[in-house]
Amino acid sequence: MPIKVLSPEVVAKIAAGEVVERPASVVKELVENALDAGAGEISVEIQNGGVALIRVSDNGMGIPPAEASLSFQRHATSKIAGMQDLENISSLGFRGEALASIASVAQVEMLTRIQGEDAGLYLVVKNGIMIERSPRVRTSGTTITVRNLFSTIPARLKFLKSPATENSHVSNTIQHYALAYPEVKFSLFIEGRRSLQTPGSGKLRECIIAVYGHEFGEAMLETVAEDSPGDNGIGVSGFVSPPALSRSNYNYISFFINRRWARSRALTFAVEEAYRGMLMTGKHPAAVLNISLPFPEVDVNVHPTKMEVRFRNEPAVFSMVQKKVRKTLLQQSPVPETAAGRTSMPPEEPVQALWESLNRDSIPTERKAAGTSGQNIVRSELPILRVLGQLSNTYVIAEGPQGLYLIDQHAAHERVIYDDLINQRKAREVISQGMLQPLTLELNAGQDEIMKEKGQELPGFGFTLEPFGERTYLVRTVPSVLKDGNISETLMGVIDDLAKGEAKAGWEELIAASIACHGAVKAGQVLSGEELTELVRRLEKSDSPRTCPHGRPTMLHLSADKLEREFGRR
Ligand code: ADP
Ligand code: MG
Helix, strand or coil: CCCCCCCHHHHHHHHHHHHCCCHHHHHHHHHHHHHHCCCCEEEEEEEHHHCCEEEEEECCCCCCHHHHCHHHCCCCCCCCCCHHHHCCCCCCCCCCCHHHHHHHCCEEEEEEECCCCCCEEEEEEECCEEEEEEEECCCCEEEEEEECCCCCCHHHHHHCCCHHHHHHHHHHHHHHHHHHCCCCEEEEEECCEEEEECCCCCCHHHHHHHHHCHHHHHHCEEECCCCCHHHCCCEEEEEECCHHHCECCHHHEEEEECCEEEECHHHHHHHHHHCCCCCCCCCECCEEEEEECCHHHEECCCCCCCCECEECCHHHHHHHHHHHHHHHHHHHCCCCHHHHHHCCCCCCCHHHHHHHHHCCCCCCHHHHHHHHCCCHHHHCCCCCCEEEEEECCCEEEEEECCEEEEEEHHHHHHHHHHHHHHHHHHCCCCCEEEEEEEEEEECCHHHHHHHHHHHHHHHHHCCEEEECCCCEEEEEEEEHHHCCCCHHHHHHHHHHHHHHCCCCCCHHHHHHHHHHHHHCCCCCCCCCHHHHHHHHHHHHCCCCCCECCCCCECEEEEEHHHHHHHCCCC
């Protein structure tokens, strides 16, 4: 194809893809707009997972009639005017992209009225084009209704999960905004039934009770922000769970940075650190923390969805969060301070002992394969790890709340590829990726026989192969988990494994393990800091992070306790 500049509609759809990933992203943008408009009440309604309908109504300031249609234009915003404002963003929106993006992938109706106007204004925009504009009755505020989301982008629609899953993403979004804005009364209706209502009293504890229930909300301990000179202007306030009220995952830890909901692995780690010695292994705290800091200290302009933030001085924020949470726990938790001080480490869990013993060469091989034998100890979840670097271009060095981890990059990558493939097949949606340029795969005769005999298994794993002359195939798509790997090498390896052919555990496992083994990064391969972190992040999500699909360990763990003992610190 010759080089051409894309048409504005195509550009708009591509850009929309970044802002509007799923119904919950639409809800997020519309709720942010309502909050920016100063609303005290926000009501959200969704139908069919948000695909059929999303409606967000607010009692905010409304949009002046003369500006209403402009709000649908890309980069049209009332929130910043120039470069200098980017340093001091206090509104949730500022990119002027949301309405334009949403309107390019759905039908959007806007009904808005500002104080002092006689009537409201009603607009309908369909796939980016305005098709109706008329006066209508409304009290002051704005209602945006989004219908038939992604109906013109079947690929996106197909990517969405079940309505139940999409509903849960929307609830999760509303819960977080409700927690960030206790003074705003939020309600959420799913398929006409009320699923959440917050009082809007301005009291965070009441909000936590509305979101998480009475038992939970009443037990939470309050962290009070206090102004002390050594704090670098960083304020931390909110609620954290007493150690007795732990959870089995990290989903109950929420951060709001200058009232913006954000995810932060570093801060999650800081909270976990504060509970060191207080929680059992595999248990995690709950926290709702508001962190305030001078606007120039935080960059929210990292990604269009604004979920990620970057701190100018991350270590300072990290240590402040850890300190404040720890202090709250020591002051208010029912555990006396001295006792908490003494149990500075959790009791060594069996898995730790197992991996430490694997460290010794004398262990017979049968025990090394213990990982696959279904013993309960290997199922324990991996804590959030912080990557420190790469050793010998082969191992990832990471630290966690309980010490040092040395992770075999190949074995770990095998595990995550294998898990992705098996999970995708379970969910009946193997995600494949088209090659920009089809790859030519030339096989030897033996391999070609195998291909003819067993190659029909490959499409089920995301490969599309087309015969292309003698013993040659065109590879058009590959499993997306392999997108950065050496495809011919992987395919050849898989075919060779198929040739060896006994599938004791079943073909599915054999092929998945083979793809994982040949597609994974190798020992000796230099990985960037980002790649290392990505690998560890994916490994943390695995149900069996500590073994590769063949049952070999992915990591060695040196507990903080052992380090202390080895260095004669106690
Ligand atoms: P941004 O929020 O980044 O400015 P949007 O596309 O989300 O961009 O919105 C464009 C403009 O439309 C906003 O700057 C604001 O002036 C106006 N607007 C959108 N939603 C509302 C609302 N609910 N109430 C008042 N004004 C709104
Ligand atoms: Mg906005």
